[in-house]
Amino acid sequence: MYNLIMKCLNLLFICLFIYFKFFIFATFASQEVSDDDGFEVSDEILAIVGDIDYGEYLSSECTTCHHAQGLDEGIPSITGWPVESFVWALHSYKSGARKHPIMEMITQRLSNEEIASLAIFFESINN
Amino acid sequence: MKLNRRNFISASAGIAATISSPMVFGASRPKVVVIGGGAGGATAARYIAKDSKGAIDVTLVEPTRSYYTCFFSNLYLGGFRDFDSIGHSYGKLASDYGINVVHDWAVDVDSSGKTVSLAGGGTVNYDKLILSPGIDFVDNSVPGWDLSSQNKMPHSYKAGSQTQLLNAQIENMRQGGTYCMVAPPNPYRCPPGPYERVSMVAHKLKKTNPSAKILILEPKPKFSKQGLFEEGWSKHYPGMIEMIGPEMGGKGVEVRPASMEVIIDGETEKVDVCNVIPAMKAGKIAELAGVTDGNWAPTIAHTMQSRKNSDIHILGDAAAQGDMPKSGFSANSQAKVCSMAVRGELTDSKVFPAKFSNTCWSLVDTNDGIKVGASYEATDEKIAKVSGFVSKTGEDASVRKATYEESLGWYAGITSDMFG
Numbered sequence: 188m189y190n191l192i193m194k195c196l197n198l199l200f201i202c203l204f205i206y207f208k209f210f211i212f213a214t215f216a217s218q219e220v221s222d223d224d225g226f227e228v229s230d231e232i233l234a235i236v237g238d239i240d241y242g243e244y245l246s247s248e249c250t251t252c253h254h255a256q257g258l259d260e261g262i263p264s265i266t267g268w269p270v271e272s273f274v275w276a277l278h279s280y281k282s283g284a285r286k287h288p289i290m291e292m293i294t295q296r297l298s299n300e301e302i303a304s305l306a307i308f309f310e311s312i313n314n
Numbered sequence: 315m316k317l318n319r320r321n322f323i324s325a326s327a328g329i330a331a332t333i334s335s336p337m338v339f340g341a342s343r344p345k346v347v348v349i350g351g352g353a354g355g356a357t358a359a360r361y362i363a364k365d366s367k368g369a370i371d372v373t374l375v376e377p378t379r380s381y382y383t384c385f386f387s388n389l390y391l392g393g394f395r396d397f398d399s400i401g402h403s404y405g406k407l408a409s410d411y412g413i414n415v416v417h418d419w420a421v422d423v424d425s426s427g428k429t430v431s432l433a434g435g436g437t438v439n440y441d442k443l444i445l446s447p448g449i450d451f452v453d454n455s456v457p458g459w460d461l462s463s464q465n466k467m468p469h470s471y472k473a474g475s476q477t478q479l480l481n482a483q484i485e486n487m488r489q490g491g492t493y494c495m496v497a498p499p500n501p502y503r504c505p506p507g508p509y510e511r512v513s514m515v516a517h518k519l520k521k522t523n524p525s526a527k528i529l530i531l532e533p534k535p536k537f538s539k540q541g542l543f544e545e546g547w548s549k550h551y552p553g554m555i556e557m558i559g560p561e562m563g564g565k566g567v568e569v570r571p572a573s574m575e576v577i578i579d580g581e582t583e584k585v586d587v588c589n590v591i592p593a594m595k596a597g598k599i600a601e602l603a604g605v606t607d608g609n610w611a612p613t614i615a616h617t618m619q620s621r622k623n624s625d626i627h628i629l630g631d632a633a634a635q636g637d638m639p640k641s642g643f644s645a646n647s648q649a650k651v652c653s654m655a656v657r658g659e660l661t662d663s664k665v666f667p668a669k670f671s672n673t674c675w676s677l678v679d680t681n682d683g684i685k686v687g688a689s690y691e692a693t694d695e696k697i698a699k700v701s702g703f704v705s706k707t708g709e710d711a712s713v714r715k716a717t718y719e720e721s722l723g724w725y726a727g728i729t730s731d732m733f734g
Contacts, residue, residue, distance in 0.1 A: 240664065241666065244666050245666075247361065247650040247731075248647070248650070248669065250727060250730075250731050251643060251647065251671075251724070251727060251731055252673075252720075252723065252724045252727045253723075253727055254723070254726050254730055255727070255730055255731060256730065258723075258726055258727075258730075259723075260719075260722060260723055260726060261719040261720050261721070261722040261723025261724070261726075262720055262723025262724060262726075262727060288685075288687070288703035289673055289685075289703070292687065292688075292689050292702070293671065293689065295701070296669070296689060296700065296701075
């Protein structure tokens with residue numbers, strides 16, 4: 188009888204755990220701030236079409252560190268990425284979901300339009 | 315200021331109408347002359363040539379054929395880089411970007427006639443002049459030291475033969491000898507530079523000369539990343555490094571190069587290697603061009619134009635611009651704002667709001683990298699800091715290793731951004 192009660196309690200705890208985990212995840216997802224894996228960018232942001240000339244100007248801030256020809260030793264290559272991946276990555280830093288002191292600092296002062304412009308410019312660079 | 319696509323500033327008819335230079339392509343293309351081929355000048359020359367697509371005639375005046383970067387020269391002293399790896403040529407700027415690279419010294423600027431005189435006897439004309447001359451040293455800032463003593467007591471604060479000389483002196487120092495650094499007063503090139511150098515010298519001596527001592531004569535009450543450096547020194551090099559601060563005689567040091575002595579608060583001490591880093595000022599040509607006020611050349615943040623002459627722009631260490639540290643990264647960042655402004659004036663291209671950023675990485679020991687950085691914006695008064703970050707003491711070794719590896723990526727990135 189004791190064993191049966193313990194098994195029921197265990198089951199209850201597992202159910203509660205799964206419920207809360209879902210609840211927590213759902214809460215974070217709705218704020219669009221969670222860990223890196225769960226991070227989502229809204230359709231409105233993804234729909235913005237960037238200005239490639241503006242992106243080219245803004246890109247000069249990136250190429251001090253990110254190699255313009257796509258070398259990726261120590262610092263990742265950012266050339267030739269699909270626009271959506273680029274937008275997602277920059278917004279994940281901007282929101283703080285993804286951590287890196289330099290990338291958080293740089294993206295926090297980029298507007299959604301500026302991120303879209305950078306994305307369309309860097310997508311066009313194929314090495 | 316919030317930036318978006320809708321508030322671009324377009325440098326249109328108003329500005330274009332005020333310039334006196336011919337606007338026709340071909341034989342009478344507008345002329346830009348850049349003096350100094352470092353992080354500011356090489357970047358500016360390359361961006362103007364690249365983005366104007368031949369519409370602007372760019373001349374770069376730089377005396378050295380191989381440029382050795384000050385950044386990472388400490389890593390050469392520590393044995394982490396070979397000397398050739400910090401050297402770069404201007405070949406691609408000439409062949410791929412059509413820049414007229416002139417290896418000569420600019421010895422004078424006639425700002426009314428808009429010409430630059432070269433040591434070799436020639437002159438070049440400009441519509442816009444960009445000065446990125448780096449630093450020179452203030453006379454008598456360390457009594458007993460002048461440029462004629464730089465072989466005996468090297469500064470090694472302009473990379474090249476001075477760096478190799480200091481390296482040889484450290485490698486040939488007697489066992490148990492003393493390497494002394496006379497640290498510079500503010501403001502100076504590369505705020506963490508002297509202390510990264512101390513770290514790299516300690517790294518080398520720990521292997522080759524473990525009983526050697528390092529003595530820092532420090533005129534400043536505090537310095538960049540001090541807590542991080544001091545944490546690293548006590549962890550990696552316990553007992554090797556001694557610092558004498560300004561209250562204890564670290565300020566107002568005299569040197570006697572002939573006898574290899576330093577005089578600290580009236581006491582004479584004999585040392586084996588003496589690395590004197592004097593007080594600094596803008597490279598001499600800035601003064602000759604009439605754009606300095608005191609030791610530095612004041613600039614307008616939005617364009618990097620001189621406050622004294624709107625046809626002259628000043629970049630990097632020589633500029634008095636506000637909150638940015640004097641670093642290669644800063645000069646590179648300022649060069650992009652300047653290039654955009656110059657193209658806007660000469661060819662009516664779009665001008666976007668200025669923004670700047672900087673990061674300085676330093677290596678303390680193998681795989682122990684630290685960094686400090688900030689973002690900046692242009693105000694009417696100055697380049698003003700927006701936000702920043704700095705590595706933390708007690709960070710995990712994996713974070714420090716990643717920071718070091720990041721600095722290697724940055725070096726590859728910025729040198730490609732400068733030299734193509």
